[in-house]
Amino acid sequence: MTALSALPDPQGFFGDFGGQFVAETLMPLILELQGCYEAAKDDPAFREELAYFQRDYVGRPSPLYFAERLTEHFGGAKIYFKREELNHTGAHKINNCIGQILLAKRMGKNRIIAETGAGMHGVATATVAARFGMKCVVYMGATDIDRQQANVFRMRLLGAEVIPVESGMGTLKDAMNEALRDWVTNVDDTFYIIGTVAGPHPYPAMVRDFQAVIGHETRDQMLEKEQRLPDSLVACIGGGSNAMGLFHPFLKDESVHMIGVEAGGHGISTGEHAASLNGGEPGVLHGNRTYLLQNVDGQIQDAHSISAGLDYPGIGPEHAYLHSTKRVEYVSITDQEAIDAFQLCCRKEGIIPALETAHALAEIAKRAPELPEDHLMVVNLSGRGDKDMTSVAEYLGDSF
Amino acid sequence: MTAQANATDVSISRITQRFEDLKAEGRSALVTFVTAGDPDPETSQAILDGLPAAGADIIELGMPFTDPMADGPAIQKGAQRALKAGQNQRKTLEMVRRFRAHDQDTPIVLMGYYNPIYRYGVEAFLNDAAEAGIDGLIVVDLPPEHDGELCLPAAEKGLNFIRLATPTTDDARLPKVLENTSGFLYYVSVAGVTGAGSASSEAVEKAVERLKLHSRLPVAVGFGIKTPEHAAMVARSADAVVVGSALVNTVEQAESPQAAIEGVHSLTRALAQGVRTARQAR
Numbered sequence: 001m002t003a004l005s006a007l008p009d010p011q012g013f014f015g016d017f018g019g020q021f022v023a024e025t026l027m028p029l030i031l032e033l034q035g036c037y038e039a040a041k042d043d044p045a046f047r048e049e050l051a052y053f054q055r056d057y058v059g060r061p062s063p064l065y066f067a068e069r070l071t072e073h074f075g076g077a078k079i080y081f082k083r084e085e086l087n088h089t090g091a092h093k094i095n096n097c098i099g100q101i102l103l104a105k106r107m108g109k110n111r112i113i114a115e116t117g118a119g120m121h122g123v124a125t126a127t128v129a130a131r132f133g134m135k136c137v138v139y140m141g142a143t144d145i146d147r148q149q150a151n152v153f154r155m156r157l158l159g160a161e162v163i164p165v166e167s168g169m170g171t172l173k174d175a176m177n178e179a180l181r182d183w184v185t186n187v188d189d190t191f192y193i194i195g196t197v198a199g200p201h202p203y204p205a206m207v208r209d210f211q212a213v214i215g216h217e218t219r220d221q222m223l224e225k226e227q228r229l230p231d232s233l234v235a236c237i238g239g240g241s242n243a244m245g246l247f248h249p250f251l252k253d254e255s256v257h258m259i260g261v262e263a264g265g266h267g268i269s270t271g272e273h274a275a276s277l278n279g280g281e282p283g284v285l286h287g288n289r290t291y292l293l294q295n296v297d298g299q300i301q302d303a304h305s306i307s308a309g310l311d312y313p314g315i316g317p318e319h320a321y322l323h324s325t326k327r328v329e330y331v332s333i334t335d336q337e338a339i340d341a342f343q344l345c346c347r348k349e350g351i352i353p354a355l356e357t358a359h360a361l362a363e364i365a366k367r368a369p370e371l372p373e374d375h376l377m378v379v380n381l382s383g384r385g386d387k388d389m390t391s392v393a394e395y396l397g398d399s400f
Numbered sequence: 401m402t403a404q405a406n407a408t409d410v411s412i413s414r415i416t417q418r419f420e421d422l423k424a425e426g427r428s429a430l431v432t433f434v435t436a437g438d439p440d441p442e443t444s445q446a447i448l449d450g451l452p453a454a455g456a457d458i459i460e461l462g463m464p465f466t467d468p469m470a471d472g473p474a475i476q477k478g479a480q481r482a483l484k485a486g487q488n489q490r491k492t493l494e495m496v497r498r499f500r501a502h503d504q505d506t507p508i509v510l511m512g513y514y515n516p517i518y519r520y521g522v523e524a525f526l527n528d529a530a531e532a533g534i535d536g537l538i539v540v541d542l543p544p545e546h547d548g549e550l551c552l553p554a555a556e557k558g559l560n561f562i563r564l565a566t567p568t569t570d571d572a573r574l575p576k577v578l579e580n581t582s583g584f585l586y587y588v589s590v591a592g593v594t595g596a597g598s599a600s601s602e603a604v605e606k607a608v609e610r611l612k613l614h615s616r617l618p619v620a621v622g623f624g625i626k627t628p629e630h631a632a633m634v635a636r637s638a639d640a641v642v643v644g645s646a647l648v649n650t651v652e653q654a655e656s657p658q659a660a661i662e663g664v665h666s667l668t669r670a671l672a673q674g675v676r677t678a679r680q681a682r
Contacts, residue, residue: 011545021514021541023470025566025591028573167476173467180469185592187568284514284541285467297488298519300466 012201091383119151121195196239197316200287211245354383433644437487455672463512536560595645598624628674
């Protein structure tokens with residue numbers, strides 16, 4: 001087997017997954033980006049600038065917090081939260097956005113585009129675009145705009161133009177199509193900040209590298225607190241950037257069990273879900289080969305999840321690879337299970353998690369009680385739930 | 401086996417034969433794009449069957465896909481109409497089989513995205529496409545970096561793999577794009593999605609000249625060409641003129657299936673007239 005650190009290969013493949021499946025118009029741009037990223041990541045000046053913004057602007061390192069009350073509640077594994085929701089803009093998304101906008105600056109681009117689902121990546125992109133004085137256009141599905149109005153307003157306050165996408169179901173997949181159409185049209189001045197570990201190479205590797213700060217910090221912090229590595233890591237997965245960021249620095253540590261949690265929507269058997277690995281087949285979409293929700297004719301099917309950030313019919317290609325090698329275990333959690341865990345976390349820990357994150361919390365609710373007290377479990381608290389008040393209230397039949 | 405080999409032999413020559421014949425006539429080819437199954441299977445078959453008589457020299461038949469990332473609103477909507485009416489890959493191949501029952505000369509090129517082919521199975525798809533009488537493929541999201549996926553296997557079956565060159569394809573990259581291209585080269589005259597803005601006469605002429613320096617293949621020019629006048633202008637320098645969104649829009653605007661058929665054929669006649677008079681008018 002190829003060493004994990006050596007992946008992807010020069011064509012952007014993780015085993016059978018990944019690649020650069022884009023129109024010819026974009027190919028020269030992607031190759032240019034690839035070259036610039038390779039140069040930047042080995043440039044001490046770039047790394048220093050990135051470290052500066054991670055510390056003083058994003059607020060890193062984020063704490064590794066012992067979730068004592070939740071641990072007591074489950075009466076099993078010792079649970080730690082990696083507090084990515086404390087980052088500037090309230091999620092892990094900004095780790096990647098800071099990295100990519102520094103790259104955009106280095107490449108002389110001055111117009112930023114992005115796709116967003118729940119709006120967290122859109123807000124993070126609008127934030128860094130404001131900070132670096134660049135024009136910003138965010139594509140967002142019309143359905144998502146309805147359920148994430150607060151984030152839409154935040155993006156506008158930050159000076160971004162939010163363009164509603166009506167095609168398809170009006171969710172993340174459609175927003176990504178529209179962002180790609182923008183990019184193919186505005187090839188000279190535009191930098192596309194993809195928000196997850198998907199898309200054509202080099203995006204899956206580049207976004208992973210920018211998010212890997214999560215796992216590197218977790219390793220150091222756990223060694224300091226417990227003098228050993230964690231036993232398991234749990235993270236939710238839409239495209240999979242917060243999970244890849246946490247997992248990647250531990251892939252070579254065989255003792256560390258990793259669990260990626262997909263959105264099961266109403267349940268895999270209902271067909272209304274967003275679990276690409278557990279309910280999809282390999283295919284090619286948005287520049288990469290990966291697992292996709294699709295019908296027998298290769299038409300992409302709409303995903304369903306209560307969480308707009310997980311509502312995507314694909315998954316990053318490196319996750320598809322880690323699924324095929326069985327290095328990471330991938331499971332799914334339903335809307336109802338996520339809502340239950342969401343409420344439990346609010347009441348036991350005084351932390352309102354994002355609905356996306358609540359899927360990871362629901363998985364620990366299943367596992368932690370069965371595990372011994374010396375089992376060290378880390379859950380990536382990838383985002384905060386302020387944006388989800390309307391969705392949760394609606395689900396609970398409540399109003400405010 | 402022999403039937404397939406025969407089909408392959410015929411398909412190798414069909415595109416090249418057509419360009420040679422038109423060269424002798426001293427004019428460009430009109431390439432018309434319509435989406436298979438748009439707005440419904442029967443109407444779409446009638447549109448396809450009547451295109452040669454209306455003046456189409458080569459037909460691009462769109463394979464509908466849910467996520468056409470390089471297409472503008474017109475072709476996006478055409479694909480949605482077709483999918484809603486139940487179109488799939490097998491039905492698209494069947495359309496061509498029926499067309500071939502009465503037309504052995506007009507080249508047909510399937511155009512679309514990779515996933516429906518990948519899901520069908522590359523080997524099975526190429527066999528079925530060759531057998532149905534398809535001459536070539538244009539697959540938007542398969543750049544030369546991925547020639548092993550479909551381009552090279554297609555060539556082995558005698559199917560032309562037609563590549564897009566764009567304004568972003570510079571001289572350094574062009575040889576890579578041309579390497580395994582056959583049939584003709586499709587020049588996308590503007591950076592953008594289908595049906596969007598259009599390039600100037602001078603820009604097209606210059607681009608065609610540049611491509612001709614690198615390749616002996618006929619050069620087709622498309623994206624944003626909507627009217628007979630515009631088609632005539634492009635036909636002065638290009639070996640072929642591709643019109644798609646304008647025809648698909650005609651289907652959308654038609655009030656009945658019959659009006660859709662007549663609308664597409666009538667626009668095709670006007671475009672063919674433009675292409676045929678282009679070099680005389682010079």
